[in-house]
Amino acid sequence: MTDSSVMGDWPACRPTTCHEIETVSRILFVMLHPGFVRYYDDALQALAAAGHQIHVAFEVSRTKLGEDVTAQRLASMSDRITCGPAPTRAESVRTFLARSDRTATRSGGAAHRWRDPEARAEAWESFGTTVRLALDYLRYFEPAFEHATALRARAEKRLPRVYPPMVRGVARMGSAARAALSRLLLQLESLAPPNAAIDAFIREQAPDLLLVTPLIELGSQQVDYIKSARRVGVRTALCVASWDNLTSKGLIRVVPDRVIVWNEQQKSEAVTLHGVAPEQVMVTGAQLFDKWFTATPSRTRESFCRRVGLDSDRPFVLYVGSSMFIAPDEVPFAERWLSSLRRAESSTSARLGVLFRPHPANADQWRALDLASEEGVALWPPIGTDPTAADFRSDFFDSLFYSAAIVGINTSAQIEAAIVGRPVLTIRASEFAHAQQGTLHFRHLVGAQDGCVIEAHTLDEHVGQLLAAVGDPAPSIERDRRFVASFIRPRGVDVPAVPVFVESISALARERPPAVRPESWWLRATRPPAIVLARLAHVLAEDRPLWILALRPVITAAVWIAWIPFRIAGAWHDHGYLRVKRLLRATQRAWYESTQVLRHRAHRARKPILSLVRSAARRLAGKNA
């Protein structure tokens, strides 16, 4: 769910103030969260400089790695760039997943009425998310993902437990069954009604071009933007943010007008794995890496080594940490690696310094690394360093630039190292099998023809390769050059990707808007009865055992039957009880007062009666005497 309070505080979240500048076109860029800004900040700046008016909308806020700061910085770069939240969803993917937490024991909150429009919207969101997650899970049964067990398990984990056995069962029947199920799921996905808030948002923004990224997160709801744009008549494009996006996440379920990728390898993935027509794919190069081609060190080698605690007279190897999914327990491996390096009987090995650089999103585990007894080994930047700090990126560049070689498991830093032109190495390790042979994007790194990474199957083999690469880096640099030419800058190593990206976007924005594509009548006709499916999906998303769902009407009925005596008791307490009490009190008072009067009268009547009795007695006594 979008946290608009955070978004609203941004200094640059303001209406356009550049009326004096002619706007070429309006671009609406929908990002999942501000973390995606770092992939496009240079490109967005260039687009703004080219005269485009850009509004960046974030579906969810995120502060884990200071993404909010990054986005604020983006908004302050140009008057033509504004940022803000995307429309709030009835149920975000995050909420959907939180609802399926079986261990949660919190209260469920007020139940919705059956006809409540809010409940209906939530049910449709649940339905959409469920179908999309099922599609994403299904894709991992394709032969290309045969070894992707961890990716498949990750996709399965997101689905409520009732669905995976069904999907698995069909998927194992063969490719025809998979294709049929995929078609069915896509048809079901299209049943979800248009999101009125998104329609209104797009109309309000009135963009010439809608860009989305990443679109392929598991169960991503960004497809609704593509669908809304079609209904409104706005051209759309998917910007593939990173090198692993097309192979390690979900499907492009609704194909936008264009898909913008880095290179031919990704184009091939878009066509073969996502069913995008080749003519819809635009290859621009990796725009986020342009700055690495022109970067220069921010300090001298001596100064850098002094800062990180290494001897500047000795070459050093940079070990780059990987993300949590790739390497959840990397430190013991890093220690083994260091130990192998130190054991090698070589003068080069003994002289080599080592600099460990944890992955910014997976740094905490590196606190276990004990370097007290190690000489010529350092960890830098210190764990907890703000990744949005101004010098974070330049420090990283310095680390790469001054290193003799770079070692890592499977991380983007290896690509950056190839751009800087350093030998890049990896070791296939059993504990990282899920992230190496189990992912398709790893093959881009280690490909025999155009991969940049030298791989080894044992630590000893790796140490040999590492020492050779440090001794003679020329062959590795040649590998890097080939990789960069093919993977990062497919239009030529000297052709920056940002201008190509900007030109592609500008051309797209200039194109005539597509015809408005209203929904088909049959979709609208099918939707009312399909609400039953949506309600069912909403209930099943709780991921509770099926028997409790069967028992739910009974429990609900019991609760509402119990409501009757409680209601009567309440009504009795509120109304009947008081009236009777008042009546009783009035009767009591009447009785009391009447008895008081009688007593008083009796008391007053007692004297004359007594005197009458006495005088009568006296008279009687006188007669007798």
Added chain:
Amino acid sequence: MTIVESHVDGHPILVSCPGESTGGSIPLDVAELLARARQRGVAVCLLPDSIAADHPLFALRSERIVRVDPAGARGRWLRARWWISAVLARAVICANASAAVFWREIYRELRRHIGDERLPYALRTRLRTIADRSMERSTHATGRVSPDIRARRLLREPLNLRMPASLERTARDEATRCGVSLDRPIVALEFRSRLESLGPAIDRLVRDGYAVVRIGPPGGGPLDLAGVVDLTTTEHADALDLNILMRAKCLVCESPTAQQIAYLTDTPCIRLNVVDPYEAYPLRADGLFTLATPVELNTGRELSVEEGLAPEHVRHLDRFAHRPNRSSDVLAAVEEMLEIVNGAHVDTVRQARYRARIVETAQTLPSNDHRRPDDGFIGDGRLARVQADHVS
């Protein structure tokens, strides 16, 4: 582990199937069964799990405990009896687990209605009471799904097992082939991470005349030091590893499996880099261990030895990184182990204090936690002096 008492030819016999399928650890299951049989003076029948049927652990014999071969019709009968008992035991566990889930789901279902403001306050209060009672029942049922508490007291005494002659021959041949001299005093080593931290300790052992033999599964790279024979880099029979353990003066290990096998082979054992002190506390008086240093992932703060016993650590191990022992600590611990082996060791006051404290804190573990002490007994072993000295 399900242990069934039966009779063969009128004699009582304990039958069990140690192994993965019973959810326990094979060496400890075997050791516990044998210890029970010895205590009661009855025979045993070990039904090898299909996964580990060929493991030499099942071939170990004791002169004091009669082993009944599970072959033939008698074996089938014993297997059937054990299987029925195991199924019944599992059914009881399943029933309790199902009851726990049932009451928990009822609790969650009632919580849904408690949040419904359309219901009268009094009814919601009543529902809350019922929901809380359901949760109590769930917790109670969870408590009954308890794994068997390990009979730690039974395992504190040596088992005096020996290898059959045929297996011994195989082991000797393998030893010759792999270059292990079985005539020298041996220290077995099972270690995978940070091999360089063992350097000074190995130097010391070699200086004292020990042959250091590295056993166990491959991994962590070769250990290429003078006086060390690394069997992890050569193909060899499992019997050799077991034979070396039986002959070794002591075992320096890192994994729980190696520590548990040492209980079967009666090998004094020091376990390094222990993460969970309750799980690793040595049962035997000749046992020693060192703790890896827990580091809070969020803050980087190092926990003290005593803080490592706290529920915040042992129940949430994933919230901590564990820093392995430094070579100086390993050396000190191995030297202490040599004192134990040579019979010259006396527990320090702080080591005794740590033992008392771990017994005390282990009592607070949940009733269904297999790490709980056995009637107040957690083990006769000790934390290495080099770390126990920091206990207040």
